[in-house]
Amino acid sequence: MIKAWLLDVDYVTENDRAVIRLWCKDDKGVFVAYDRNFLPYFYVIGCKAEDVMKVKVRTNEGIITPLKVEEIEAKSLGKPIKALKVYTRHPQHVPKLREEIKKFAEVREADIPFAYRYLIDKDLACMDGIEIEPIAVKEGVLRAYEVRSVRRVEKKGFPDLKILAFDCEMLAQFMPDPEKDPIIAIAVKCGDFEEVLHGDERDILRRFVSIIKEQDPDIIVGYNQDNFDWPYVKKRAEKFGIRLDIGRDRSEISFRGGRPKIAGRLNVDLYDIALKIPDVKIKTLKKVAEFLGAKVEEEDIEGRDIYKCWMRGEKEKVFKHVLNDVLTTYRLALELLPMHYELSRMIRLPLDDVARLGRGKQVDYFLLSEAKKINEIAPNPPEIEESYEGAFVLEPARGLHENVACLDFASMYPSIMINFNISPDTLVKGECEDCYVAPEVGHKFRKSPDGFFKRILKMLIEKRREMKRQMKELDPDSEDYKLLDIKQQTLKVLTNSFYGYTGWNLARWYCRECAEATTAWGRYFIKRAVKIAESMGFEVLYGDTDSLFIKKNKLNLKDLEKECLKLIDVISKELPIQLEIDEFYKAIFFVEKKRYAGLTDDDRIVVKGLEVRRGDWCELAKRVQREVIEIILRERNPDKALKFVKNVIEEIKEGKFKLEDYVIYKGLTKKPDKYESKQAHVKAALRAMEMGIYYPIGTKVGFVIVKGGGSISDRAYPIELIEEFDGENLKIRTPSGIMVKKIDKDYYIDHQIIPAVMRILERFGYTEASLKTTIQKTLFDFT
Template sequence: MKVEFWLLDASYVVVRGAPEVRLWGMDREGRRVVMLERSFRSYSYVLPREGEEERVAERIARYSNKYNILGVEIVDRKYFGRPVKAIKVTLASPRTVPQFREAVAKVEGVREVLEADIRFYMRYMIDNDVYPCGWHEVEVEEVRNESGWRVDAVYLAKSRPQYLGSSSPPELKVYAFDIECYNPFGEPNPERDPVIVIAAARSDGEVKLFTADGKDDRGTIRKFAEDLVSFDPDVIVGYNSNRFDWPYLLARCRVHRIRLDVSRGGGEPAPSVYGHYSVVGRANVDLYDFAEEIGEVKVKTLENVADYLGVKKKNERVLIEGARIHEYWDDPAKRPLLLQYARDDVESTYGLGEKFLPFAIQLSNIVGLTLDQVGAASVGYRVEWHLMRAAYRFGELIPNRVERPYEKYRGAIVLRPRPGVHENIAVLDFSSMYPNLMIKYNISPDTYVPPNEPVSPDEVYVAPEVGHRFRKKPPGFYKRVLERLLEARRRIREQMKGLDPESPEYRVLDERQKALKVIANATYGYCGWVGARWYKREVAEATTAWGRRVITETIRIARDLGLTVIYGDTDSIFVKYEPEKVEKLIKIINEQLDLDIKVDKIYKKVF
């Protein structure tokens, strides 16, 4: 039979020596399900020296018994845009990959071992076009839930999933929680200080407070875990929960010798990649990760962010200084205030979840990281996973991550602001300037021409100031990726014009176009991140050089038109608003620089 399901979480285990991918999600009827994939196998690529493919393949085959190699195959791929012969080596178990990589790297004739560091379930999702927070259809056979997982059905996949898209997600059950700890000696210590209140807010409207019996929190933690499991949420949200709440609760469980078994797959929350805690079968989302990206809020406390976003105003809630929590617990007259404080905290957390989750869901779907990972991952990792998916589609081998020292390069231009109070000021903003420059000049690691490589001047673009050269043809890796992102965003924005802004479909599309913009704009910064697989300082340096030229030229044209320029920075300029002259400036920029610029804001007063 065929089942349509929405993917929430992914994991894998090795069962009797063979890997099993587990895809956790919901079907169209709202049932919680897990899909088991047992036919996929791990693999990596070996890059041999040119002309030695057959000999290297034979040498690798000698390791078949030691590492349980299932296949050795010479394939055609591209590496930084150049055609190469690579050896694809398939292994029976992902557990042997690290040892295999280390051994094969020493084989005579081997240049590099690639794609041996990709997590197995991510490899499966990339190769099979499976996207978190998206709908898929798959041929399945229902099997018994022998492990007692907290799901309505267990399926064994009989076909490759077909991706159906990222239309509206199912109705998700959300559980927000927040803990308060006894702290008479300052910073609470989980080896000593109990959790005195655990507050929970659920998407069914219930708010619950689990309180300690004096200083005994054993029952408190148990009741919290029972409530969470009973409600069976798809998404658990907290604020700074990966850094404080989860590790503190787990430490208290160790003190009491109890287990915090709250996952759908059985087991406790466990520290995972990017510093987040994985709750198998659910999405554990730390909302602080998204609050960090709000530049307007300098001190990102829960109450500050909730106040800024209009979730709960500070003057409408109880505020208690953190260091005095224990005083309010010890004083019977003050304890009701502490309980209200805990309630306000968890209601704020739930409200922030309503604000952040729609965007997080779309971001997860676009970059391919599960919902619990996408917030915890840095912007660089988000971009990279998107690029890795694109590389697979394009037949590009994924480079290894290499440790390298930080290399400085000159950034964007910043014009010194004109002092004083200025009235009637227009902000002119370039639409996705850096992505468009990278597309226009084909700026990419695979199109970069080293200084000592001879090439005809009419075959390359030359960056101003820095002189870096990039081939005009064929389209580079970054250009192809960015064109797809910007075109997808353009189509969505066009689609939104025909929808009611209050409709659910409009809101989903709006969050998606925002996520597409974020990833497109972050790609430039990724180029200069020393941790990037596709790192190339010259790419970042050339992009900012072209950006500086665009801003400098825009300022010159504006002044030639008689406009007063107040300020300029990165991809925008501030000018005295004179409508006719501004319209003329926009037209000239569009024609001469082939870039889109528009009036973003008009301020009555700037100082």
């Protein structure tokens, strides 16, 4: 028997049959195990076996038929059913047979990738232990075995994995084009090894391939490398006839569904993980790294200055820039990957696939594994999209408030689903004498037996509770404590994803009634908690989904904490939910629902839902709003904040700001010429295309608005076409030559600066006219 860590699973085709490959790592290094004893299959309900065996699908490769059919007994939403298990010769036959059989019967679980199917059925998990019974040694470029059997062996901790980060720089005056713009540098970081590759492009690419082979990383990371760096490197390598044979079996990097795949190595795009961090609205490498404390030193140049620096001969600045980016990427990986190791283990799938999946899909695959354990055949995702009423939100109180507590209903929605047995298999649509009935919406759920969701949520919550209990007995600096902390955080993420999953129309276990009932009970509990708080003398300033902001009789924070604990005790005795103190604020103001800013008791400024955190505002507007928030919260002086904004407006009129202050960035979700509505960033991208500059999908287009006639979109120009800016006049390249336009100061004042600050200032009694006539007030005139 061989015991190891399971890192990845894929398959190869040999003699027209799919052979599973298990990429594993033990004390001797990485090896691959081949399992030839697993066949692709799917389920069919509502017809006879002979009907399925008669199915024939004609393709260019020949006629496809089922290999064999088994009659089985299983469950569907907890009820016994009879089904057919239809085996095929190859995974690629499944979708073809599925579409034909769907014409006369119900097809289930026919969209699960073959490697995932193997993990689920064999009860294996990536990033966990595996025990392999080998029957032969297979010859090849690395250690390999043919296997008789495999089984999961749960291991403590995580495997010792080698991470390699890389980042590329291209020499392009505008958006890089792999057809013509060369790679001038690739920075690589792997453990203690770091190097910036530069010089002849052929040598750069060959050296890059050599480094990957020499360093032999288990994980390769980058930031947006799936959509940009890897396709670019591949295209440039093809130009020079260089093979990117960086797979551990010496195969070349491949692209499946637009995603790079490297045999035996996990290719993790950290940008995919960043997309799931809700507190970071602008997903650039620097912004995400700053948020997580992983950013390296400040740089002399920005990415858009690379071309100018290179052409001026300032190559060292370029090399420093790309090195800083790769060091930041590496640090980011060290911050983000540990939780995803655990998520990979829980969901069972390979790390790089887990990183790409959204929360809904992560829950989906977790549930598939749990369903397999109880012989449950998963439902198909619905083909409809329905809306339902959301959470209760209390209208926020105006003005600035001091000494405020934020109470959090910890894991409220999972608690509701457990307490009222909310699950697709417990939903009763007819009469029911022994059911929980949701307030307002009236949906009924059986009290017993426990539903599929309740059993899983209880298991997840109990596991997390036990881990937190163990953590209390450990030194916070110990490895055991840190490992348990990662595990409990991962459990929390998965647990809190369940409620949203039930209302997601692509979920296999989609259930609109479950989502409606959960929010209905949530609204009831929040409203009841508000009444209890008010009866105990608290002023409830704001209530939002699963939290309350309260204060009491101008108590200081120490006394407020004591009163909050009494309130929590009373609410916990009446309502089946857990309430805890989330944050204390020395000062806080609410702009509208889900939008507020506060100064915490440890002197941090917390901003939720305001424009300062959005990406479609110019840098100047974001900077001005941040300063307004700082002045109001730290100095308690709205008049000063107003004067500050007036000064900025005057400086705009006087032309005192740089081009970068006016640039607005917005991402492209499709090709510019595919948009029906020509928004400003789309119009700017189309102008760039006229000059031979192309933006890949997902790129953020930087543009400014110039003075002139027509709509705002008509006056949007991409920054790549701007040659000079003197604070007022822009020299812009066009197909007919250089054109001079004025920056539209009125647009930036009326549509950027004023909207960014007035939503805040109007809560203190100011209007836009106040920007011209200031009335001296104290902040608490509006409380």
